[in-house]
Amino acid sequence: MVAVGSGLMGAASQGSVRSVAGVPTGVGSSVPVVFAAGAGIGVLGGLIGLGGAEFRLPLLIGVFGFVALQAVVLNKAMSLVVVATALPARLVALPYGDVAAHWxxxxxxxxxxxVGAxxxxxxxxxxxxxxxxRVLAGLLVLIAIALAASHIGPLGSLSLPPVARVVAAVVAGVGIGVxxxxxxxxxxxxxxxxxxxxFAVDIKIAGSLSLVVSLPTMLVAFARYSRDQSFQVVRDNPRFLLVMAAGSVVGTVIGGLLLGVVPSVALIPVLVLLLVVSAVKVWRHR
Incomplete structure (x- = not known):
């Protein structure tokens, strides 16, 4: 957690990444540090029931020195691993029928x-x-607002006609995919x-449904990125990717086990502040 906190708020290493044996040189390049950073991010995400990718992105830019598009592509690859791991576990914990009823x-x-992806x-x-x-900085602030809003109190539901609800869902899906x-x-x-x-769905079922939507959405975005030269960063840094992804999975499990131990009323303001500070750092990044 210390490595993650200092990474999100500390000084950034600049420029593109040079890799040695699949791990970038520079700040925090050793395998234990990469794994620990991934685990710390996973714990943060697990504590709030998410994967933590929103915290991983500024870490990839500010500490490990990846340029913006490289960081996004690597973050997407790691998010795929985390979600692919979390979805089966979530469906085991929550009866499949409860989720399937809301297909x-x-x-x-x-x-x-x-389409949005x-x-x-x-x-x-x-x-x-x-x-x-600058776009990433703005989106980090958006995520901070969404995180704060969703934890202020119980979420209500909108009363919409069926057709309007479907249209709103499709439009929202496009925005979320983007x-x-x-x-x-x-x-x-x-x-x-x-x-x-x-849809006035229970928040636990909503969490599982979000994973069902996220996985194919991320696969589409990943397929689009694979057509661009920026995808080379995945081929150049396989060990870095796998080590941090493994740390993220382990951290997510630990964070999930600690869920409820750390009160949200104390945790959420800290995480929102981290996202806002990270947004400022990313905005100023050169």
């Missing part, structure tokens, strides 16, 4: 999120680096409150 919710959101990834590959840094692709995240921070607000 139409996932379909409505996917109708928009798959492809479009968002395309935008990211065409943006100037400076522009992408944000998830641009940041390389699963999008659970936005998906869960959207599912609760539009």
């Amino acid at each position: 139409s919710v996932a379909v409505n959101l996917l109708a928009g999120s798959l 492809w479009v968002g990834a395309g935008w990211a590959t065409r943006m100037r680096s400076r522009t992408l840094y 944000v998830a692709a641009l940041m390389g995240v699963a999008g659970g921070e936005l998906l869960i409150p959207t599912i609760v607000l539009l």
Whole structure:
């Protein structure tokens, strides 16, 4: 956790990444440090029931020295690993039938999120680096607001006619797909409150449905990124990717086990502050 906190708020290493044996040189390049950073991010995410990719992104930029698009692509690859691991575990913990009963919710959101993911990834590959840094900074603030709003109190639901609800879900899905692709995240921070607000689904079931929507959405964005030269960062840093992803999975499990031990009323303001500080650092990054 110390490594993560200092990474998110500490001084950034600049420029693109040179790799040695699959791990970038420079700040925190050893395998134990990479694993510990991933685990710390996973714990943060697990404590609030998310994967933690929103905290991993500024770490990849500020500490490990990846440039914006490289960081997004790597973050997406690690998010895929974490979600692919979390989904089966979540379906075991929560009866499959309870989730399957709401299949139409996932379909409505996917109708928009798959399109949004492809479009968002395309935008990211065409943006100037400076522009992408600023977009990422703005999105980190958006995630901070969504995180705070979803934990202030119980989420209500909107009373909408069926057709309007479907249209709203598709439109929301497009927006969430774009944000998830641009940041390389699963999008659970936005998906869960959207599912609760539009479909009045229990928040635990909403968490599982968000994973069902996230996995194909991320695969579409990942497929789009694979067509761009920036995808080379995955091929150049396989060990870094696997070590940090493994740490993230372990940390997510630990964070999930600690869920309820650390009160949200104390944790959420700290995490929101971390995201805002990270946004400032990313905005100023050169």
